[in-house]
Amino acid sequence: MLKALVARFKEGCGTGAFPPAAPKLPPDFKGRPEIAADTTEEDVKAMRAVCPVADALFFRDGKASLDMGRCIFCGRCAEVCGKVRFTGEYRLGVFRREDLIVKAGEKEYAPPVQTDGEALALEGSLHLREVSAGGCAACELDANVLGTPAWDMARFGIRFTASPRHADAVYLTGPVSANMQLALEKTYAAMPEPKFLIAAGACAVSGGLYKHGNLPRTPSLYIPGCPPHPATVLEALLRFCGAGRGK
Numbered sequence: 545m546l547k548a549l550v551a552r553f554k555e556g557c558g559t560g561a562f563p564p565a566a567p568k569l570p571p572d573f574k575g576r577p578e579i580a581a582d583t584t585e586e587d588v589k590a591m592r593a594v595c596p597v598a599d600a601l602f603f604r605d606g607k608a609s610l611d612m613g614r615c616i617f618c619g620r621c622a623e624v625c626g627k628v629r630f631t632g633e634y635r636l637g638v639f640r641r642e643d644l645i646v647k648a649g650e651k652e653y654a655p656p657v658q659t660d661g662e663a664l665a666l667e668g669s670l671h672l673r674e675v676s677a678g679g680c681a682a683c684e685l686d687a688n689v690l691g692t693p694a695w696d697m698a699r700f701g702i703r704f705t706a707s708p709r710h711a712d713a714v715y716l717t718g719p720v721s722a723n724m725q726l727a728l729e730k731t732y733a734a735m736p737e738p739k740f741l742i743a744a745g746a747c748a749v750s751g752g753l754y755k756h757g758n759l760p761r762t763p764s765l766y767i768p769g770c771p772p773h774p775a776t777v778l779e780a781l782l783r784f785c786g787a788g789r790g791k
């Protein structure tokens with residue numbers, strides 16, 4: 545017993561300093577992209593030729609744009625003509641789908657501020673019911689690590705729950721395959737009001753690598769990535785419910 549206590553004491557606290565410290569991201573982490581202001585339609589065509597996702601890149605109204613909701617952050621486009629660059633900005637969660645579109649020439653970025661009072665009222669107690677709806681399981685795994693001591697999202701009152709009856713939000717991953725549509729609807733229906741839908745990962749947001757997704761309703765939070773990094777997910781959840789403010 546004493547040995548176990550000494551071992552625990554020596555081990556110390558295994559929880560990372562993020563937040564409030566900046567997260568430790570891998571050297572090859574790809575965050576919010578920047579697109580050069582002078583990117584031409586020809587450049588976009590060349591990048592689209594190597595992009596594995598339909599319409600992640602497009603040229604509209606005279607501007608090159610990248611849809612982070614479709615992008616799987618593979619980085620191939622950045623190797624074509626040097627017009628796209630992936631930054632270390634990991635704060636990618638947004639409350640409106642259109643805010644996932646990055647346009648050429650945009651440099652300044654600040655993550656959107658939550659204004660939904662019902663979501664902010666969840667500060668200190670946000671319970672999530674995961675619905676894995678046809679994805680590859682990587683999104684689920686990277687959300688799962690948030691419950692481990694290394695990330696310990698429960699210190700902010702954020703937890704995954706087994707029952708939709710105890711949940712404030714569905715944490716949706718995957719493109720919502722036909723066989724999962726009914727299960728998703730039933731899960732959402734079983735939750736008490738107010739309730740929210742969170743779309744996590746390119747599959748849930750837009751279909752991603754699949755042709756299209758099947759979102760049953762408009763999400764209150766979109767978290768892009770394939771899969772989103774745990775730091776991206778945790779920061780988005782904290783901003784969504786106003787938890788961790790001032791830390």
Ligand code: SF4
Pocket residue numbers: 594595596597600601610614615616617618619620621622
């Ligand atoms: S990083 Fe995104 S936009 Fe670029 S090639 Fe990959 S999927 Fe396409």
Ligand code: SF4
Pocket residue numbers: 678679680681682683684717718744745746747748752753769770771772
């Ligand atoms: S977004 Fe990517 S990681 Fe997540 S379920 Fe889809 S394919 Fe898998």
